Amino acid sequence: MGRCRAPSPWALIAAGVGAFALSWIVGFGWARLILDDAVDRIALAPALGVAVLTVAGIAVDRAGLRLSSDVAMSATLLATVAGYLAASAAGYARVSTRRHPSEPSN
Numbered sequence: 001m002g003r004c005r006a007p008s009p010w011a012l013i014a015a016g017v018g019a020f021a022l023s024w025i026v027g028f029g030w031a032r033l034i035l036d037d038a039v040d041r042i043a044l045a046p047a048l049g050v051a052v053l054t055v056a057g058i059a060v061d062r063a064g065l066r067l068s069s070d071v072a073m074s075a076t077l078l079a080t081v082a083g084y085l086a087a088s089a090a091g092y093a094r095v096s097t098r099r100h101p102s103e104p105s106n
Contacts, residue, residue, distance in 0.1 A: 023049030026076065029083025033090055052079045 007015075027049025031041040034048075056079040057067060065071050 020046060022076075023047075023053065025049070026052055026080045026083065029080065029085075029087045032087035033083065052083065055079075 023046040027045035027047065028041065030048045030052055031045045035041045035044065053076060056075045057072070060067055060071060060075045067075075
């Protein structure tokens with residue numbers, strides 16, 4: 001019987017960077033939705049990504065689905081797309097309600 005080997009340090013570094021990148025990508029749409037400052041968006045995106053993925057995982061579990069790789073990928077994709085769509089819709093709403101500076105005020 002074969003023995004399990006410890007992962008190489010580079011594999012651990014790659015996994016950590018990948019997890020950070022995924023959480024940042026997932027969270028940035030949600031950060032755009034709720035934060036105005038660009039620095040705050042960049043800084044808080046990973047935390048929001050982890051929070052959104054946690055909520056998505058709990059929702060999938062409560063729906064009675066097994067969190068297999070396909071379901072987990074779908075939940076991740078849905079959480080990511082929902083954040084970017086919500087941020088885009090909110091940004092569109094903010095832009096469409098602004099008056100042009102040359103328009104007279106009431």
